[in-house]
Amino acid sequence: xxxxxxxxxxxxxAAQFAGCSGPQSKDAQDDARLHLDDFTTAVGTIPVRRVDxxxxxxxxxxxxxxxDGTLWNGDVELALLDLAGRPxxxxxxxxFQGRELGLHRDAPAAIRASTSGGGGLRYTxxxxxxxxxxxxDSASWTRVALEVTLPTVxxxxxxxxxxxxxxxxxxxxxxxxxxxATPADSFRYEVREGRLLRxxxxxxxxxxxxxxxxxxxxxLKGRAEPLERGPIIAPALRRVPLISLETDRVPxxxxxxxxxxxxxxxxxxxxxxADLEPPDAxxxxxxxxxxxxxxxxxxxxxGATMEHPDPxxxxxxxNAHRLLVGNRERRSGATHFLGSxxxxxDLYLRDGARVVHALALxxxxxLAGQALTSLYEFQWPGGAFLSQRGQLDGTxxxxxxxxxxxxxxxxxxxxxxxxxxxxxxxxWIALQRASATLRGGPAAGLLPYADPRDxxxxxxxxxxxxxxxxxxxxxxAPLVRARGRAATADTLAAxxxxxxxxxxxxxxxxxxxxxxxxxxxxxGGGRDWxxxxxxxxxxxxxxxxARVVALDRFLRAYHTRDxxxxxxxxxxxxxxxxxxxxxxxxxxxxxAAFRAxxxxxxxxxxxxxxxxEFASRDGRYGENLPPHGTFAAMFVDLVRSSIxxxxxxxxxxxxxxPANLAADASAGLVVxxxxxxxxxxxxxxxxxxxxxxAVIEATLPxxxxxxxxxxxxxxxxxxxxxxxxxxxxxxxxxxxxxxTWRLEFEPAGGGEEGR
Amino acid sequence: MSGGRRAKxxxxxxxxxxxSPDGRRGGPGPRARILAGLIVFFIVAAAVFxxxxxxxGRAPARTSARSVQASxxxxxxxxxxxxxxxxxxATALATYRDGLKRFPNDEILLGSYAxxxxxxxxxxxxxRGRLVPVAANSHERVGAALEAIALLEAxxxxxxxxxxxPLQKGLLYAAWGLPEDALVELYGAVTRGDRSPELERTAxxxxxxxxGRGSEVDQKGSPASR
Numbered sequence: 001x002x003x004x005x006x007x008x009x010x011x012x013x014a015a016q017f018a019g020c021s022g023p024q025s026k027d028a029q030d031d032a033r034l035h036l037d038d039f040t041t042a043v044g045t046i047p048v049r050r051v052d053x054x055x056x057x058x059x060x061x062x063x064x065x066x067x068d069g070t071l072w073n074g075d076v077e078l079a080l081l082d083l084a085g086r087p088x089x090x091x092x093x094x095x096f097q098g099r100e101l102g103l104h105r106d107a108p109a110a111i112r113a114s115t116s117g118g119g120g121l122r123y124t125x126x127x128x129x130x131x132x133x134x135x136x137d138s139a140s141w142t143r144v145a146l147e148v149t150l151p152t153v154x155x156x157x158x159x160x161x162x163x164x165x166x167x168x169x170x171x172x173x174x175x176x177x178x179x180x181a182t183p184a185d186s187f188r189y190e191v192r193e194g195r196l197l198r199x200x201x202x203x204x205x206x207x208x209x210x211x212x213x214x215x216x217x218x219x220l221k222g223r224a225e226p227l228e229r230g231p232i233i234a235p236a237l238r239r240v241p242l243i244s245l246e247t248d249r250v251p252x253x254x255x256x257x258x259x260x261x262x263x264x265x266x267x268x269x270x271x272x273x274a275d276l277e278p279p280d281a282x283x284x285x286x287x288x289x290x291x292x293x294x295x296x297x298x299x300x301x302x303g304a305t306m307e308h309p310d311p312x313x314x315x316x317x318x319n320a321h322r323l324l325v326g327n328r329e330r331r332s333g334a335t336h337f338l339g340s341x342x343x344x345x346d347l348y349l350r351d352g353a354r355v356v357h358a359l360a361l362x363x364x365x366x367l368a369g370q371a372l373t374s375l376y377e378f379q380w381p382g383g384a385f386l387s388q389r390g391q392l393d394g395t396x397x398x399x400x401x402x403x404x405x406x407x408x409x410x411x412x413x414x415x416x417x418x419x420x421x422x423x424x425x426x427x428w429i430a431l432q433r434a435s436a437t438l439r440g441g442p443a444a445g446l447l448p449y450a451d452p453r454d455x456x457x458x459x460x461x462x463x464x465x466x467x468x469x470x471x472x473x474x475x476x477a478p479l480v481r482a483r484g485r486a487a488t489a490d491t492l493a494a495x496x497x498x499x500x501x502x503x504x505x506x507x508x509x510x511x512x513x514x515x516x517x518x519x520x521x522x523x524g525g526g527r528d529w530x531x532x533x534x535x536x537x538x539x540x541x542x543x544x545x546a547r548v549v550a551l552d553r554f555l556r557a558y559h560t561r562d563x564x565x566x567x568x569x570x571x572x573x574x575x576x577x578x579x580x581x582x583x584x585x586x587x588x589x590x591x592a593a594f595r596a597x598x599x600x601x602x603x604x605x606x607x608x609x610x611x612x613e614f615a616s617r618d619g620r621y622g623e624n625l626p627p628h629g630t631f632a633a634m635f636v637d638l639v640r641s642s643i644x645x646x647x648x649x650x651x652x653x654x655x656x657x658p659a660n661l662a663a664d665a666s667a668g669l670v671v672x673x674x675x676x677x678x679x680x681x682x683x684x685x686x687x688x689x690x691x692x693x694a695v696i697e698a699t700l701p702x703x704x705x706x707x708x709x710x711x712x713x714x715x716x717x718x719x720x721x722x723x724x725x726x727x728x729x730x731x732x733x734x735x736x737x738x739x740t741w742r743l744e745f746e747p748a749g750g751g752e753e754g755r
Numbered sequence: 756m757s758g759g760r761r762a763k764x765x766x767x768x769x770x771x772x773x774x775s776p777d778g779r780r781g782g783p784g785p786r787a788r789i790l791a792g793l794i795v796f797f798i799v800a801a802a803v804f805x806x807x808x809x810x811x812g813r814a815p816a817r818t819s820a821r822s823v824q825a826s827x828x829x830x831x832x833x834x835x836x837x838x839x840x841x842x843x844x845a846t847a848l849a850t851y852r853d854g855l856k857r858f859p860n861d862e863i864l865l866g867s868y869a870x871x872x873x874x875x876x877x878x879x880x881x882x883r884g885r886l887v888p889v890a891a892n893s894h895e896r897v898g899a900a901l902e903a904i905a906l907l908e909a910x911x912x913x914x915x916x917x918x919x920x921p922l923q924k925g926l927l928y929a930a931w932g933l934p935e936d937a938l939v940e941l942y943g944a945v946t947r948g949d950r951s952p953e954l955e956r957t958a959x960x961x962x963x964x965x966x967g968r969g970s971e972v973d974q975k976g977s978p979a980s981r
Binding site: 169170180181183336374380382392442452461 | 880881882883884885887888891892894897901904931932933934935938962964965966967968969970
């Protein structure tokens with residue numbers, strides 16, 4: 001018996017050593033690859049500095065593959081250098097038959113290539129962050145496969161160098177420091193058998209691999225040789241070439257492209273012990289990637305499904321989904337969600353509320369609950385929620401996030417636990433208003449002045465703070481009522497009514513004084529920010545309110561460039577600032593504005609569909625690298641609204657769907673288990689093969705109004721029993737429940753809109 | 756209670772002393788076995804204790820994060836100021852905090868700690884040619900402020916009539932942008948006799964800003980958050 005147990009243990013250990021653990025299925029092994037064919041076409045069309053984010057859930061750091069071809073993990077830059085010591089420009093999109101690669105279908109990963117290394121050399125580099133599933137710190141490693149293709153060799157050559165590997169600890173720009181990066185200004189580098197050590201810790205590892213020769217691509221044996229015998233002490237900004245990548249004798253051959261390959265690992269921030277091996281060291285690059293893909297597929301399979309027929313939008317949606325669920329780290333025994341994998345390894349209330357909402361929309365109440373819990377750690381003794389100095393919108397946002405979480409399938413036990421703190425937040429709001437009322441003046445009855453040093457970048461009474469407070473109270477009231485506290489809920493309702501009246505009175509007066517609609521700051525000045533959320537999500541004003549429409553026109557006329565809102569200087573565009581006004585456009589039926597905004601958002605996206613915060617005219621981000629978590633959260637919300645949103649006691653379907661769903665008639669729009677305030681929604685819509693109609697299959701939790709996208713105009717809607725439903729001006733309603741409907745279009749000749 | 760325990764021990768001792776050396780003499784009685792067991796237990800415990808002390812000596816010191824220890828409040832204050840002088844803000848904060856935990860009523864430590872917490876220059880330190888945050892994330896920053904408030908409230912409970920704790924709480928709230936919360940505390944400091952210029956300046960600035968008269972603030976002095 002004892003021997004049997006030992007046998008089992010030994011087999012398990014052998015399997016672990018061989019890398020057989022983790023959620024790796026046979027399918028994943030078969031089709032998980034990091035090849036050109038597995039990438040979409042680039043999403044963005046406007047040239048930007050490319051940043052590929054290589055990250056995995058749980059990791060304490062991530063790696064940015066920057067526009068200059070170097071890899072930066074917040075602490076160490078790893079660069080492939082040519083023989084002159086310059087970074088090889090691995091950004092040559094034309095290297096892939098003129099196609100710029102977009103999103104990898106399965107995991108955060110990228111391929112880049114360059115033909116400009118000199119001497120006819122061609123470099124192809126593939127990279128990803130190994131992950132086995134779960135929230136493990138070891139996920140912070142980055143794995144790189146370097147393939148050097150030599151030119152055709154007509155006469156035998158002796159050993160020669162093909163490239164170098166160099167390190168440094170800072171950069172002039174685009175190198176945000178990780179919070180855990182060692183504070184120092186110079187470092188000691190050395191190399192031991194392919195191990196690149198910095199101050200005695202392993203920060204990177206280079207190994208030559210032997211590729212099997214083939215008639216098409218003969219393989220060569222490579223070497224990774226140290227360039228210096230002793231240690232080098234260098235300032236943080238100096239790039240230090242440390243390893244020479246070389247090949248043995250190259251025999252004469254008429255065959256093109258002998259190949260030399262190397263495995264390279266970039267360690268987590270701060271490095272690891274000098275003798276430690278990467279967790280996937282025993283696996284080939286492809287096997288490690290297959291395991292990573294299996295883990296990502298398992299992660300992404302959870303929750304709701306949204307398949308959009310527009311391939312560009314779908315790629316951006318998958319990217320946003322991936323970032324939202326994967327941009328998290330384990331810290332102090334809890335999961336913390338992050339604003340960005342790079343410069344924003346933190347989550348403030350203003351971003352966190354959006355992330356909670358988006359995770360709930362994606363059907364990931366498990367993750368949304370963790371994010372929400374971390375936001376409630378920001379409560380102060382007086383009841384306010386404050387994560388950053390002077391950012392008083394946090395209290396309303398914390399309450400709104402709780403309401404969103406509860407409405408979209410959140411754990412009732414967690415809601416029960418957080419209603420108490422939320423009520424303390426509501427009392428804080430009431431106390432602030434009471435004090436301001438007693439004091440009088442133009443800000444009577446409002447939240448205090450604020451100096452957020454962000455967003456509005458002004459000191460004064462900010463519209464957004466009060467709008468969010470009202471939204472938070474609105475979200476809290478039904479939770480309190482549902483828990484049997486009717487008197488408290490009634491008090492909240494009365495407070496909301498009075499608050500809304502007071503806010504709009506104060507801002508109407510400010511608008512008259514300042515000569516513009518819905519100014520961001522009562523006292524004047526400031527940048528438009530919180531005022532953009534008046535209609536959505538705060539609901540202080542209706543989407544078709546004249547003030548909301550006037551603000552939208554004002555911004556489109558004076559603060560827009562290339563379809564995006566500018567932020568501050570007119571040559572600086574903001575990628576997600578306009579999302580709320582686009583949501584408002586959708587809700588007032590302005591499909592043209594919605595589609596135009598969406599196109600501009602996608603045009604400015606990274607090739608993989610990720611979004612940034614703001615960028616200069618030349619497409620540079622400074623230290624604020626994409627992808628940005630708030631962009632991802634608001635993008636998910638926007639796409640979801642274009643398919644379905646709640647209005648009163650019913651749903652609105654397809655308000656922002658593309659013309660005829662998609663240019664490709666065979667493509668359908670499918671959502672499964674999508675949370676709504678009324679329950680989960682299943683929906684599939686597809687143009688009929690003859691193109692003169694469509695089919696909708698749906699399980700609706702409540703009745704829905706359908707605004708079928710033009711140019712098709714719906715003439716008749718018929719259920720599976722042949723019973724028609726009334727259609728008015730091309731619009732119709734569908735009853736709650738599960739059914740299939742056939743749509744008949746009026747004969748072609750419309751064409752209200754392009755898309 | 757303790758008298759009863761002594762009486763019980765005493766009667767047990769008498770019983771042991773009066774026991775006759777009969778047939779039980781050939782081996783230890785149950786009480787003797789218990790005694791022997793206890794002796795063995797204490798020897799083992801002492802060995803374990805010695806080993807753990809030895810291992811502790813090999814491990815990194817387990818003092819609180821980079822704090823400098825001192826025997827009195829003045830020593831903590833001196834060590835904190837020395838850390839500030841060499842721009843080691845993390846050590847300064849930890850030293851003040853640990854000092855306050857041991858000497859919660861010390862006014863110099865209270866003032867130094869609260870000033871350090873709300874001073875924006877403590878939020879960053881130089882590294883690799885740029886300024887980086889001392890605290891890794893907002894949970895740490897907010898956590899430090901909340902811990903400071905808790906320490907100040909402990910100090911206030913210890914000396915309810917002293918004005919230093921409410922004054923520092925008020926200034927801390929003002930620095931964090933919670934003006935109404937600040938005014939409540941500053942009022943508490945006034946009722947306890949505080950007449951410091953900083954209090955008047957901060958309260959005036961907050962009141963003006965609250966009344967929408969922010970343009971007058973810069974002429975009469977900025978609030979503590981600026």
